Amino acid sequence: MLTILCVSSYEKGHDFMKEAKAQGCRVLLLTSKSLENADWPRESIDDIFYIPDKNKDWNMKDVIYGVSYLARTEKIDRIVALDDFDVERAAALREHLRIGGMGDTTARYFRDKLAMRMRAKEVGIPVPEFEHVLNYNKINDFIKRVPFPYMVKPRLLAGSYGLKKVHNEQELWDRINFLGDEQSFFLMERFVPGNIYHVDSIVYNYEVKYAVASRYGTPPFEVAHQGRVFTSRTLNPNDIKSKQVLELNKQLLKALGLKQGVSHSEYIESSEDGKFYFLETSARVGGANLSVLVEAATGINLWREWAKIEILNGEKDYQIPTPKNYYAGIITSLAKQQWPDLSVYNDPEVYWRLKKEYHAGIIVTSPDEKRRDELVEQYTQRFYSDFFATAKMGERPSD
Incomplete structure (x- = not known):
């Protein structure tokens, strides 16, 4: 019997687990402790394991220790991330346990907005002009070349979280300074209407x-x-x-x-x-x-x-x-x-x-x-x- 470990810090993927169970798999779920009372499709889940969380954030060392302990008695065949925030976690687990599937490098292309843009640009796919919020000389050069407005985007958040539209140089530097030590986790790109x-x-x-x-x-x-x-x-x-x-x-x-x-x-x-x-x-x-x-x-x-x-x-x-x-x-x-x-x-x-x-x-x-x-x-x-x-x-x- 195939064993699938589903990783989901948010309540997602009910139909995935139902289908996996219907196909005869053993279905395990790793999720946030705060979702212990969520309406999971428990009839399709063989066992649920909870990770302590703070607003759905997990300590990756806890995750690796916990899943490695689980693997002492469970033969895990697949690890699947059901939510965007879990793609890197699942990749790290696959790498650590040497289980097939998407590893850290490929996962970056599907989570890191900077990595995916750089790769798309490399192969000739059109992308709006962008710059990593890292080197101030490069940022100043970008300002000289590319007209405002810009979108300042988090590299690793999903959806519209953390996005900020800036209309001039002052707004841009205000945003960068507000980000402080977090700024290298952001990129800036030309706003395209x-x-x-x-x-x-x-x-x-x-x-x-x-x-x-x-x-x-x-x-x-x-x-x-x-x-x-x-x-x-x-x-x-x-x-x-x-x-x-x-x-x-x-x-x-x-x-x-x-x-x-x-x-x-x-x-x-x-x-x-x-x-x-x-x-x-x-x-x-x-x-x-x-x-x-x-x-x-x-x-x-x-x-x-x-x-x-x-x-x-x-x-x-x-x-x-x-x-x-x-x-x-x-x-x-x-x-x-x-x-x-x-x-x-x-x-x-x-x-x-x-x-x-x-x-x-x-x-x-x-x-x-x-x-x-x-x-x-x-x-x-x-x-x-x-x-x-x-x-x-x-x-x-x-x-």
Whole structure:
């Protein structure tokens, strides 16, 4: 029997564990002590082990000691990181225990925004001009060459955490000085205005077996830091923009060396020159319920397909399920009500409703792209009047 150790500091990956168990695996979960009472799919988990945490941060020495102790009696065949913050932890465990899978070097390409940009640039994939926040002479040279505004980004945080838009030299140096000894963990890049696309991929033996391109409504940075309703829509695979971004995504994942698994990557279509630029990638299922968006449009559950791939491990052929060709859209927002009433959003195209305190969320799906667009636009406006609330985003997920 194959034993899979799932590593997840946040509550993620229920369907992965359910599928792994259904495929006959022994499923172990390593998670945060603060999630001891979370609603894990315990019927699909053979044993759960808890790591002491402070706002989901773990001491890696505790992790290595704990898993090494576990390995005295458990033959661990696979180690899988279910959340972005756990990719490096899982890689470190694989390296230490000498278990196959993504090691430290490749993991850096999927976690470190500086490493992934440098590699993309090396192979000719367009990226906005960037500079490591490290050497002040190089920073001053960047200021002379590249016009403001810039985005100052953390290298290792996920989503929009820690992002800061600066409009002039004074704001930039204020931000750098604020970061203090943390500044080398940041990069700065030219802000490129435009539409942001995301591509959710399934990869097996270094080949993208399936990918879905979608486009955000308001860019996630504005949603997180300025307060907006979040939306995204899957694209027609025959659309020229969809084809362009899917091809760029293939080139990227090949260059970064993803052997197997899933990936969520983001690209921007510049409103200045019409070109696509790479923004960031990951070796995980996309957050913000985007995996449900993909499933609504295609019928393909990314978590479950990922589990199948980990079990096959390149030793047997992998066949993607036949996708359906629907169009899906997601609308989510912070809500002023503790438990928003979404029952009045009752069109037959409603596929999913979010059940989370002080949040509202809907996914719609239809074989008709225009009908999907109509519902997303209507629901977005209704969300602003029915539910919308905003809150300042912290520097880190624990804030």
